Amino acid sequence: xxxxxxxFGSGAMTNSIGDLGMADVILVVGSNTTEAHPIIGIExxxxxxLGKRIIVVDPRRIRLVDHADQWLQIEAGxxxxxxxxxxxxxxxxxxxxESFIEKRTEGFDGLRTVLAEYxxxxxxxxxxxxxxxIRAAARAYASADAAAIVYCMGVTQHESGTAQVRxxxxxxxxxxxxxxxxTGVNPLRGQNNVQGACDMACLPGNLxxxxxxxxxxxxxxxxxxxxxxxxxxxxxxxTEAMDAAADGEVRAMYIMGENPVLSDPDQAxxxxxxxxxxxxxxxxxxxxxxxxxxxxxxPGAAFxxxxxxxxxxxxxxxxxxxxxPSPGDARSDLRIITEISSVLGYxxxxxxxxxxxxxxxxxxxxxxxITYERLDTGGLQWPCLTETHSGTPIxxxxxxxxxxxxxxxxxxxxxxxxxxGEYPFVLTTGRELWNFHTNTLTERSAGLADLNPVAHVExxxxxxxxxxxxxxDWIEVSSRQGAVSVQVRVSDRPKRGxxxxxxxxxxxxxxxxxxxxxxxxxxxxGLKYNSVSVRPCEAPTTDG
Amino acid sequence: xxxxxxxxVQLTIDGEPIQAAPGGTVLDACRAAGIHxxxxxxxxxxxxxGACRLCVVEVExxxxxPAACTTRVADGMVITTENEVLRGLRRTVVELLLSDxxxxxxxxxxxxxxxxxxVAYELGVSESPFEGERHxxxxxxxxxxxDRDYDKCISCGRCVRICEEVQGCSVYSSTFRGFDMLxxxxxxxxxxxxGCEFCGQCVSTCxxxxxxxxxxxxTGRVWELQSTETTCGYCxxxxxxxxxxxxxxxxxxxxxLDRGVNRGxxxxxxxxxxxxxxxxxxxxxxxxxxxxxxxxxxxxxAIAAVAEGIRGVVEEKGPDAIVGLASAKCTNEENYAxxxxxxxxxxxxxxxxCARL
Numbered sequence: 021x022x023x024x025x026x027x028f029g030s031g032a033m034t035n036s037i038g039d040l041g042m043a044d045v046i047l048v049v050g051s052n053t054t055e056a057h058p059i060i061g062i063e064x065x066x067x068x069x070l071g072k073r074i075i076v077v078d079p080r081r082i083r084l085v086d087h088a089d090q091w092l093q094i095e096a097g098x099x100x101x102x103x104x105x106x107x108x109x110x111x112x113x114x115x116x117x118e119s120f121i122e123k124r125t126e127g128f129d130g131l132r133t134v135l136a137e138y139x140x141x142x143x144x145x146x147x148x149x150x151x152x153x154i155r156a157a158a159r160a161y162a163s164a165d166a167a168a169i170v171y172c173m174g175v176t177q178h179e180s181g182t183a184q185v186r187x188x189x190x191x192x193x194x195x196x197x198x199x200x201x202x203t204g205v206n207p208l209r210g211q212n213n214v215q216g217a218c219d220m221a222c223l224p225g226n227l228x229x230x231x232x233x234x235x236x237x238x239x240x241x242x243x244x245x246x247x248x249x250x251x252x253x254x255x256x257x258x259t260e261a262m263d264a265a266a267d268g269e270v271r272a273m274y275i276m277g278e279n280p281v282l283s284d285p286d287q288a289x290x291x292x293x294x295x296x297x298x299x300x301x302x303x304x305x306x307x308x309x310x311x312x313x314x315x316x317x318x319p320g321a322a323f324x325x326x327x328x329x330x331x332x333x334x335x336x337x338x339x340x341x342x343x344x345p346s347p348g349d350a351r352s353d354l355r356i357i358t359e360i361s362s363v364l365g366y367x368x369x370x371x372x373x374x375x376x377x378x379x380x381x382x383x384x385x386x387x388x389x390i391t392y393e394r395l396d397t398g399g400l401q402w403p404c405l406t407e408t409h410s411g412t413p414i415x416x417x418x419x420x421x422x423x424x425x426x427x428x429x430x431x432x433x434x435x436x437x438x439x440x441g442e443y444p445f446v447l448t449t450g451r452e453l454w455n456f457h458t459n460t461l462t463e464r465s466a467g468l469a470d471l472n473p474v475a476h477v478e479x480x481x482x483x484x485x486x487x488x489x490x491x492x493d494w495i496e497v498s499s500r501q502g503a504v505s506v507q508v509r510v511s512d513r514p515k516r517g518x519x520x521x522x523x524x525x526x527x528x529x530x531x532x533x534x535x536x537x538x539x540x541x542x543x544x545x546g547l548k549y550n551s552v553s554v555r556p557c558e559a560p561t562t563d564g
Numbered sequence: 565x566x567x568x569x570x571x572x573v574q575l576t577i578d579g580e581p582i583q584a585a586p587g588g589t590v591l592d593a594c595r596a597a598g599i600h601x602x603x604x605x606x607x608x609x610x611x612x613x614g615a616c617r618l619c620v621v622e623v624e625x626x627x628x629x630p631a632a633c634t635t636r637v638a639d640g641m642v643i644t645t646e647n648e649v650l651r652g653l654r655r656t657v658v659e660l661l662l663s664d665x666x667x668x669x670x671x672x673x674x675x676x677x678x679x680x681x682x683v684a685y686e687l688g689v690s691e692s693p694f695e696g697e698r699h700x701x702x703x704x705x706x707x708x709x710x711d712r713d714y715d716k717c718i719s720c721g722r723c724v725r726i727c728e729e730v731q732g733c734s735v736y737s738s739t740f741r742g743f744d745m746l747x748x749x750x751x752x753x754x755x756x757x758x759g760c761e762f763c764g765q766c767v768s769t770c771x772x773x774x775x776x777x778x779x780x781x782x783t784g785r786v787w788e789l790q791s792t793e794t795t796c797g798y799c800x801x802x803x804x805x806x807x808x809x810x811x812x813x814x815x816x817x818x819x820x821l822d823r824g825v826n827r828g829x830x831x832x833x834x835x836x837x838x839x840x841x842x843x844x845x846x847x848x849x850x851x852x853x854x855x856x857x858x859x860x861x862x863x864x865x866a867i868a869a870v871a872e873g874i875r876g877v878v879e880e881k882g883p884d885a886i887v888g889l890a891s892a893k894c895t896n897e898e899n900y901a902x903x904x905x906x907x908x909x910x911x912x913x914x915x916x917x918c919a920r921l
Contacts, residue, residue, distance in 0.1 A: 224913050278892075
């Protein structure tokens with residue numbers, strides 16, 4: 021998000037799910053779309069069926085590869101090298117959109133200088149894909165009338181995540197693939213309402229609508245609206261907060277509907293941090309691994325038990341409606357928050373969620389035209405400025421949110437957690453089709469829960485043979501952070517030397533192995549690249 | 565006629581002048597004009613197929629009785645959708661289907677939502693005059709979600725086509741020919757072994773009770789269920805989903821065909837991932853840690869304890885010693901209120917959520 025915001029002025033998906041079908045070429049980078057976003061996966065498969073070209077960039081043979089025109093099985097963590105080489109080919113072969121670059125962008129010369137070092141033949145050595153394949157992908161993307169980029173955590177969850185996103189933005193601008201149907205740079209958001217939580221400023225440096233806490237005018241506007249003084253000091257991100265808690269700087273946490281013990285990197289560190297707190301409040305549906313550490317646990321309501329809105333990955337604000345009542349004394353999170361805030365001395369009184377949306381619309385220009393009444397006839401894509409504005413399916417159509425799009429001279433920097441003799445494998449983590457995030461919901465949904473009940477680590481057949489392991493054998497995966505015993509699934513999906521583990525399972529928590537090494541700008545941990553070692557082991561006698 | 569001509573096509577349907585979009589089918593034109601034509605093998609998510617022959621119509625100047633679902637509109641077409649001949653043809657189709665359909669309507673979960681029931685009722689076919697061999701071929705399949713009862717299959721091909729055309733999985737294909745034809749997996753493998761993704765799209769398109777959701781069995785008759793439309797709470801796609809529920813318990817999920825980013829499609833999580841809502845592990849009362857153990861407490865006690873805990877830390881270490889983690893699973897309204905509480909109520913910008921994970 022930080023990367024796109026720097027390039028374009030807005031960190032959200034530029035285009036819409038529905039217009040992916042209008043692309044002639046779709047470049048899918050670091051997104052296991054059919055498993056993590058299955059309905060967008062359907063759109064991509066439909067496009068392929070209609071003869072559109074799908075180019076997949078992924079170190080794993082994800083299912084989408086079966087529908088792709090081209091698959092670039094790069095070494096994990098080398099996206100920037102590939103993208104720079106593609107741009108070099110585009111420049112060398114005169115495929116750049118000179119007029120777009122001139123009219124709509126700035127900073128191109130800096131990028132041009134950087135690209136000089138990225139001849140496909142040289143990059144081929146780094147990424148493990150031939151120069152010919154790099155050229156073919158570059159030509160396909162650059163010569164299409166409309167080419168879209170879709171990306172996900174395989175791009176952002178690297179220490180160089182921001183650089184990788186900026187590199188994708190560079191590629192789109194270089195070829196003028198922006199602002200039209202079937203183009204754009206499209207990050208897929210993993211959770212139902214990540215986009216909305218960001219828009220609502222559950223971010224340490226922002227106020228709703230991406231106003232800045234350190235901008236005096238922005239802050240003054242919210243101080244007036246909220247009737248109180250606000251801090252101008254940027255807060256801590258989640259991973260920084262864990263560090264600060266471990267150091268004793270942060271003493272209390274209020275965690276609503278998250279399970280950082282399983283979802284955050286370096287589990288031992290997270291547990292240490294949470295245990296060190298003087299006071300921990302967890303609000304959730306279940307006694308999660310995190311809730312078990314709390315001083316107060318508050319039972320919240322599931323999404324089918326309350327009214328409200330979610331904002332999806334394409335910036336579409338949509339209604340959420342109560343289907344069934346909550347069990348027992350569980351309460352909607354909104355009611356819990358407003359009551360606690362009132363007891364804290366900052367009264368909040370909303371008769372119902374639509375009144376909160378009315379306030380959101382008042383203080384957040386991009387949500388200015390959104391009302392529950394309008395949402396009853398369908399979702400609205402922000403920016404939706406007024407009650408007569410019909411929403412914005414495509415961002416940056418005439419000009420970028422920040423005026424001119426800005427090229428970033430991005431160099432390829434190898435991950436710092438490099439493999440060595442002691443830790444010779446790369447571990448990458450991700451999601452599987454039938455489980456979601458920390459499995460809290462999916463493992464408690466009968467039927468679905470039975471499809472993929474235990475963790476497996478995917479091991480390439482050549483590596484499996486060398487290790488002398490086959491399906492369902494146990495191996496111990498160790499990193500500098502910790503060790504996990506997990507069963508093997510021999511699979512030709514990961515490249516040789518690469519292991520894949522889902523992070524869904526508490527009995528084999530992948531995040532016990534990951535580190536908190538993170539991108540310096542977006543503060544996203546490099547979960548997709550961890551050097552590890554493996555050795556065959558006995559089945560553990562007890563879980564976890 | 566040029567298919568790309570944006571100018572509407574002029575038709576006459578049942579004596580009425582009708583304008584239709586060029587390039588569409590006669591069935592599309594009828595449905596757009598609100599004219600009922602019965603179908604069994606049609607699903608707007610799929611390419612036209614023309615298997616069931618229920619949508620036969622008469623078109624002046626065309627031989628025979630073309631299927632409305634596979635006939636493209638052309639300017640000046642004169643179409644008849646309803647007369648004794650067409651009714652007779654449709655009756656025969658339904659009679660043939662009923663001659664080899666397990667009439668399990670008393671306990672079939674699809675009763676009341678069954679397209680075959682509807683057309684039989686519409687055409688007044690209460691039993692089949694045809695006798696002969698009947699299928700006895702229930703698939704043995706020990707998967708936890710999808711039940712296949714081939715004795716009810718009407719060979720419309722919708723499951724085969726949705727799996728291939730929409731999901732790109734091709735788990736099913738039409739095996740054998742003639743009377744023996746069945747939509748089946750390769751070598752009749754279980755769905756688990758056949759590479760099924762368990763999206764349940766085949767169940768969603770099955771017009772009868774041949775494919776059904778195991779978890780929904782005996783949870784309520786169609787007419788007893790209420791339905792509520794909302795937005796799915798799993799990934800960021802934001803599918804429109806309609807939950808069926810009875811007595812405060814969700815029994816199933818489906819998606820409307822004509823709206824939402826998903827247009828009738830759902831994935832395994834969206835369709836089958838709602839069991840957690842009524843799971844006995846749900847927290848139903850606030851808990852307070854007393855003597856090292858979490859014990860049930862009232863809301864008043866819990867809220868007082870939260871306020872006291874936060875105030876204590878603020879007084880001792882200042883507001884920046886407090887961190888609030890909001891949730892990408894919660895609504896905009898809840899997240900807005902949460903960060904407002906942390907910023908305005910506590911006085912710190914230490915608020916974040918799991919966007920990066």
